[in-house]
Amino acid sequence: MARVPRIHRPGERHHVTNRTSRDFPAFLDDADRKFFLWLLSELYERFKVEIEAFCLMTNHYHIVAEADLEQLARALHRVGFLYTQYFNNRHELRGPLFSDRFFSSPVNDPEYHANAVRYIHRNPLAIDDEMDLASYEWSSHGAYLGLRPTHWLGTRPTLELFDNSVEQFRDFVEDDKHDLWIPSLTDIQKTVARMYFASPGEVIEYEPRRPNLGLQMVFLLASELLGTPTTALAKLAGLSETTARRLLKRAQSARSENADFSYLFGQAVTDIGRVPELPAWWENSWQL
DSSP states (O other), X not given: OOOOOOOOOTTOEEEEEEEBTTSOOSXXXXXXXXXXXXXXXXXXXXXXXEEEEEEEOSSEEEEEEESOHHHHHHHHHHHHHHHHHHHHHHHTOOSOOBOSSOEEEEOOSHXXXXXXHHHHHTGGGGTOTTOOGGGXXXXXXXXXXXXXXXXTOOOHHHHHTTTTOHHHHHHHHHOGGGOOOOOOHHHHHHHHHHHTTSOTTGGGOOBTTBOOHHHHHHHHHHHHHHOOOXXXXXXXXXXXXXXHHHHHHHHHHHHHHOHHHHHXXXXXXXXXXXXXXXXXXXXXXXXX
């Protein structure tokens, strides 16, 4: 199957992550981490890629970078190649280290920009949920707070979102009250039920001879906002996977051809709120 092309907007900001391809640690000690950060530090001079945030975990890394996507892809290919060569030589290993294709999500509004940096800086809590984030040496959080000056890190665009207040930024990252709400299938179902003046159970009822636009709306929202697979949609409504796939296609057509349906879809997206864009493998990816 052909790969879906990446969204390309020159000069855009991106949230990028990649993990090891063989569930093997990407960093075995501090020397490995320091070498990886040195590679990142060269990216602006070589590719005009400015790193604005980063976090190194055990089997994956995150960055926020401002760059043309083509240049970013070239830069990360170089980082991956050189780091893998170094890592294998140093630890007497062979073969690829990182997945061959990194995940990237455009960061094209201030709210998502702030939350992407917050998400990255809070990653170490997966290791220890009581960790002092400022003490984690392998993320850019300490650099933002002035604890570990990093000359190559572009902190200014993010801090400008907080009126250049380091204290406001620190509170936003470290206080649990700012946690993002990530909707579930049930939340989508309830939102659609309110829109169609029905109960949550009624909007997922299926009758072959009576089209249920509420059910189609649930399927479309779940597919596009949460990346819910067809198997899960089928299970939600008690349908066969073939029927669920057919209903999802009808919903996609309705959004293009039915102005009322398209309007309600946009309203539902607004009501549900922004969903963090993460790769499908993310939930079960931790190797701490």
